[in-house]
Amino acid sequence: MVAFLVRRLAFVLFTLWLVSVATFGVTQLLPGDVASAILGQNATPEDLARLRGALGLDRPVWVRYKVQGSLHDATCVGFWTFDFGLALERA
Numbered sequence: 001m002v003a004f005l006v007r008r009l010a011f012v013l014f015t016l017w018l019v020s021v022a023t024f025g026v027t028q029l030l031p032g033d034v035a036s037a038i039l040g041q042n043a044t045p046e047d048l049a050r051l052r053g054a055l056g057l058d059r060p061v062w063v064r065y066k067v068q069g070s071l072h073d074a075t076c077v078g079f080w081t082f083d084f085g086l087a088l089e090r091a
Helices: 002-029 034-039 045-055 061-066 075-080
Strands: none
Touching: 002 061, 034 045
16 A cells, blocks of 8 residues: 555656746747746837846856746746746736
8 A cells, every 4th residue: 555655656746847847948939039028119128238247147057946936946946835936927
Protein backbone atom coordinates (compact mmCIF):
# COMPACT_ATOMS: atom_id res chain seq x y z
CA MET A 1 0.00 0.00 0.00
CA VAL A 2 2.83 2.40 0.84
CA ALA A 3 4.57 1.62 -2.45
CA PHE A 4 1.34 2.41 -4.30
CA LEU A 5 0.99 5.76 -2.54
CA VAL A 6 4.63 6.64 -3.23
CA ARG A 7 4.21 5.80 -6.93
CA ARG A 8 1.00 7.84 -7.07
CA LEU A 9 2.65 10.83 -5.39
CA ALA A 10 5.61 10.63 -7.76
CA PHE A 11 3.25 10.53 -10.74
CA VAL A 12 1.31 13.55 -9.47
CA LEU A 13 4.51 15.55 -8.92
CA PHE A 14 5.80 14.59 -12.37
CA THR A 15 2.48 15.61 -13.94
CA LEU A 16 2.53 18.99 -12.19
CA TRP A 17 6.09 19.58 -13.35
CA LEU A 18 5.18 18.60 -16.91
CA VAL A 19 2.20 20.99 -16.94
CA SER A 20 4.43 23.75 -15.58
CA VAL A 21 7.04 23.21 -18.32
CA ALA A 22 4.39 23.02 -21.05
CA THR A 23 2.67 26.20 -19.86
CA PHE A 24 5.96 28.08 -19.65
CA GLY A 25 7.00 26.82 -23.08
CA VAL A 26 3.76 27.91 -24.72
CA THR A 27 3.98 31.38 -23.19
CA GLN A 28 7.54 31.72 -24.49
CA LEU A 29 6.42 30.84 -28.02
CA LEU A 30 3.69 33.48 -28.15
CA PRO A 31 4.43 36.37 -30.51
CA GLY A 32 5.18 39.78 -29.12
CA ASP A 33 7.21 41.18 -26.28
CA VAL A 34 5.90 41.95 -22.81
CA ALA A 35 8.13 45.00 -22.42
CA SER A 36 6.92 46.60 -25.66
CA ALA A 37 3.31 45.77 -24.77
CA ILE A 38 3.65 47.47 -21.39
CA LEU A 39 5.52 50.55 -22.62
CA GLY A 40 3.73 50.97 -25.93
CA GLN A 41 4.95 51.93 -29.38
CA ASN A 42 6.59 55.18 -28.32
CA ALA A 43 9.07 53.52 -25.97
CA THR A 44 12.75 54.20 -26.46
CA PRO A 45 15.19 51.31 -26.83
CA GLU A 46 16.75 52.29 -23.49
CA ASP A 47 13.38 52.08 -21.73
CA LEU A 48 12.69 48.70 -23.31
CA ALA A 49 16.10 47.38 -22.25
CA ARG A 50 15.61 48.65 -18.69
CA LEU A 51 12.18 47.02 -18.37
CA ARG A 52 13.39 43.75 -19.91
CA GLY A 53 16.18 43.71 -17.34
CA ALA A 54 13.79 44.45 -14.48
CA LEU A 55 11.42 41.69 -15.57
CA GLY A 56 14.24 39.22 -16.20
CA LEU A 57 13.44 38.90 -19.90
CA ASP A 58 17.11 39.35 -20.82
CA ARG A 59 18.05 36.09 -19.06
CA PRO A 60 18.31 32.68 -20.75
CA VAL A 61 15.13 30.60 -20.98
CA TRP A 62 16.18 28.03 -18.34
CA VAL A 63 16.94 30.81 -15.86
CA ARG A 64 13.58 32.46 -16.55
CA TYR A 65 11.83 29.14 -15.92
CA LYS A 66 13.70 28.65 -12.67
CA VAL A 67 12.67 32.06 -11.36
CA GLN A 68 9.25 32.26 -13.01
CA GLY A 69 7.43 32.07 -9.66
CA SER A 70 9.27 35.06 -8.27
CA LEU A 71 12.32 37.12 -9.03
CA HIS A 72 13.87 35.82 -5.80
CA ASP A 73 12.56 32.28 -5.32
CA ALA A 74 12.54 29.18 -7.45
CA THR A 75 9.24 28.30 -9.10
CA CYS A 76 8.38 25.51 -6.71
CA VAL A 77 9.17 27.66 -3.68
CA GLY A 78 6.98 30.45 -5.03
CA PHE A 79 4.19 27.95 -5.68
CA TRP A 80 4.20 26.52 -2.16
CA THR A 81 4.24 30.00 -0.59
CA PHE A 82 1.48 31.25 -2.93
CA ASP A 83 3.89 33.75 -4.51
CA PHE A 84 2.95 33.46 -8.18
CA GLY A 85 5.19 36.31 -9.30
CA LEU A 86 4.43 39.46 -11.23
CA ALA A 87 1.38 39.88 -13.43
CA LEU A 88 2.68 40.82 -16.87
CA GLU A 89 -0.35 42.61 -18.22
CA ARG A 90 -1.43 46.14 -18.93
CA ALA A 91 -3.89 47.76 -16.55
